[in-house]
Amino acid sequence: MPITYTWTATSLIGYPVFDGETDVVTRACYTVLADDGEGHTADYSNFAYTPLDPSVPFIPYADLTNEIIIGWVQYNIGPDLIASIQGSLAIQVERQVTPPPQPEVLPLPWPTPEPPEPVPPAPDLSAPVN
Helix, strand or coil: CCCCCEEEEEEEEEEEECCCCEEEEEEEEEEEEEECCCCEEEEEEEEEEECCCCCCCCCCCCHCCCHHHHHHHHHHHHHHHHHHHHHHHHHHHHHCCCCCCCCCCCCCCCCCCCCCCCCCCCCCCCCCCC
């Protein structure tokens, strides 16, 4: 079953007033959820900066959507990091489907030496002799 990746903005960080605009988002926290539809999931969370470029039209806070924020996040982190995040999540999901073998304690391949004989306790010389 193919894995689906859901990108979700989880919180927004910014300034109440910045450069003449109100409620300006400067960073977005996000989570990526990988789900194979069979009950195997993995997730990744981080944050990315959002554009403060005057050439990008300002979008009022009330008009922001998850799609807009995730678009900014993905643009800023770039296709290589997107592929890396999703690739790592795919490996985590695959390890739930087909767990890798677990290491075991192996016996030593040579005979172990016999433990030494216990040393008898020394006589108590402080006791009076009859």
